[in-house]
Amino acid sequence: xxxxxxxxxxxxIGVLFGVTLAGxxxxxxxxxxxxxxxxxxxxxxxxxxxxxxxxxxxxTTLTSLSLxxxxxxxxxxxxxxxxxxxxxxxxxxxxLPIVIxxxxxxxxxxxxxxxxxxxxxxxxxxxxxLPFTEISVVLAQIVVSAPFFIQAGASAxxxxxxxxxxxxxxLGGSPPVAFLRVALPIALxxxxxxxxxxxxxxxxxFGATLLFAGNMPGRTQTMPLAIFYALESDVRLAIVFSxxxxxxxxxxxxxxxxFPALRNFMRGGNA
Amino acid sequence: MTSWQVMVRxxxxxxxxxxxFEGDAQPIALxxxxxxxxxxxxxxxxxxxxxxxxxxxxxxxxxxxxSSGVRVPIEERRIGYVPQGFALFPHLTVLENVExxxxxxxxxxxxxxxxxxxLQMLSDLNxxxxxxxxxxxxxxxxxxxxxxxxxxxxxxxxxxxxxPLAALDATLRRTLRKFLAERLRIFRGPSITVTHDVRDVAxxxxxxxxxxxxRVVQQGPLSLIQQRPANEFxxxxxxxx
Numbered sequence: 001x002x003x004x005x006x007x008x009x010x011x012x013i014g015v016l017f018g019v020t021l022a023g024x025x026x027x028x029x030x031x032x033x034x035x036x037x038x039x040x041x042x043x044x045x046x047x048x049x050x051x052x053x054x055x056x057x058x059x060t061t062l063t064s065l066s067l068x069x070x071x072x073x074x075x076x077x078x079x080x081x082x083x084x085x086x087x088x089x090x091x092x093x094x095x096l097p098i099v100i101x102x103x104x105x106x107x108x109x110x111x112x113x114x115x116x117x118x119x120x121x122x123x124x125x126x127x128x129x130l131p132f133t134e135i136s137v138v139l140a141q142i143v144v145s146a147p148f149f150i151q152a153g154a155s156a157x158x159x160x161x162x163x164x165x166x167x168x169x170x171l172g173g174s175p176p177v178a179f180l181r182v183a184l185p186i187a188l189x190x191x192x193x194x195x196x197x198x199x200x201x202x203x204x205x206f207g208a209t210l211l212f213a214g215n216m217p218g219r220t221q222t223m224p225l226a227i228f229y230a231l232e233s234d235v236r237l238a239i240v241f242s243x244x245x246x247x248x249x250x251x252x253x254x255x256x257x258x259f260p261a262l263r264n265f266m267r268g269g270n271a
Numbered sequence: 272m273t274s275w276q277v278m279v280r281x282x283x284x285x286x287x288x289x290x291x292f293e294g295d296a297q298p299i300a301l302x303x304x305x306x307x308x309x310x311x312x313x314x315x316x317x318x319x320x321x322x323x324x325x326x327x328x329x330x331x332x333x334x335x336x337x338s339s340g341v342r343v344p345i346e347e348r349r350i351g352y353v354p355q356g357f358a359l360f361p362h363l364t365v366l367e368n369v370e371x372x373x374x375x376x377x378x379x380x381x382x383x384x385x386x387x388x389x390l391q392m393l394s395d396l397n398x399x400x401x402x403x404x405x406x407x408x409x410x411x412x413x414x415x416x417x418x419x420x421x422x423x424x425x426x427x428x429x430x431x432x433x434x435p436l437a438a439l440d441a442t443l444r445r446t447l448r449k450f451l452a453e454r455l456r457i458f459r460g461p462s463i464t465v466t467h468d469v470r471d472v473a474x475x476x477x478x479x480x481x482x483x484x485x486r487v488v489q490q491g492p493l494s495l496i497q498q499r500p501a502n503e504f505x506x507x508x509x510x511x512x
């Protein structure tokens with residue numbers, strides 16, 4: 001094609017490497033998709049563990065996502081608009097849960113909210129024990145997933161030029177009006193991408209949840225934990241769970257990919 | 272006849288701003304080298320940042336007076352501001368951009384009245400046909416008109432234009448310079464236009480206020496600057512004609 005400037009003497013080997021890696025990334029999903037006959041799928045889907053894990057996953061991830069968006073939007077806005085050193089340091093620190101292994105996050109959460117943890121005794125004195133409850137599932141999901149929303153949100157809000165907010169004010173808008181009617185709509189696509197990534201991450205959360213919330217069917221056993229549990233007893237069930245999670249992921253990827261086109265279409269396609 | 276005055280002292284990063292000038296309905300052209308404080312003066316008048324010491328009045332209204340603690344918030348100053356690059360709202364149509372000021376705060380109008388006035392303003396500026404378009408694909412000249420319409424529809428007490436012709440190519444700039452001069456005459460209210468082009472000053476029939484390092488170095492009619500430019504920048508500025 002017209003991309004001849006990209007040619008290099010290594011092209012042959014490069015193609016081979018690239019195809020190998022791409023194959024390695026896609027082959028497992030292909031194998032997963034063809035591994036189970038439909039009858040087994042039905043059996044897995046009607047298994048009592050399936051519905052309870054599915055609903056627990058949906059309930060906890062939607063809760064953690066809502067909390068992430070409500071608390072994370074103002075934080076992202078501040079990170080994008082402040083030029084202070086505190087903001088830069090905070091922004092860097094907010095990336096910690098992305099680079100720290102989830103198992104470590106789980107241990108850290110226990111050290112914070114566990115009976116012997118930093119806040120444990122204080123919470124215990126008012127009769128609250130968080131570990132191994134549904135709340136702990138949500139907390140673990142927030143800690144591992146919120147950084148994706150915060151980072152995407154901060155870069156989305158950086159797209160909003162300060163002059164636009166000044167103009168909105170000179171046109172009679174109060175600061176909340178400038179934020180809600182100018183900054184938020186301009187940043188919305190980026191915020192949605194961040195929320196989708198955060199949700200995907202929360203839905204897949206395993207390590208931190210296992211350590212901090214345990215793996216109790218019906219209480220803290222989300223879908224990824226149910227896969228782990230089912231592998232020991234009923235592989236078909238594990239595969240059904242896996243297919244559902246993979247389908248959600250694919251759906252999310254497709255939506256994000258086509259989101260800009262969708263948005264233009266909804267605006268009346270006058271682009 | 273609307274008279275206005277601006278006295279501003281403030282620190283903006285490296286810039287130590289200390290200016291005082293006044294005017295009436297005759298347009299003002301704010302000129303000076305980059306970093307001399309032109310945009311900062313406009314933003315100070317609009318009320319964007321805190322001022323150490325200031326007195327800003329338009330007509331009988333005191334917008335800011337640090338000695339008596341008066342500081343009218345931006346949204347109540349009735350100042351029209353067209354920044355460099357125009358800052359149109361990219362998520363709204365042309366009409367929605369122009370309606371914005373009529374949909375919020377003290378100028379809030381019922382929706383029908385809002386569109387009626389916005390459409391009227393757009394057709395005054397010869398761009399009624401753009402009303403339903405997204406602002407993202409407008410030409411530079413169209414953007415300038417829409418930004419002007421968005422400010423003028425509120426009948427501001429003072430209009431601030433930051434290099435309104437800078438983003439346009441040479442031919443278009445000539446046409447739009449005439450257009451802008453004509454619109455400012457029809458507007459009749461006071462205006463301050465930041466410019467780098469002496470032809471803008473001539474076309475607008477503006478008084479010149481020249482800045483350097485945050486200070487006013489000279490002010491008066493263009494003829495005065497041409498006869499006795501106060502510094503090298505101004506000599507160059509008027510010589511470019």
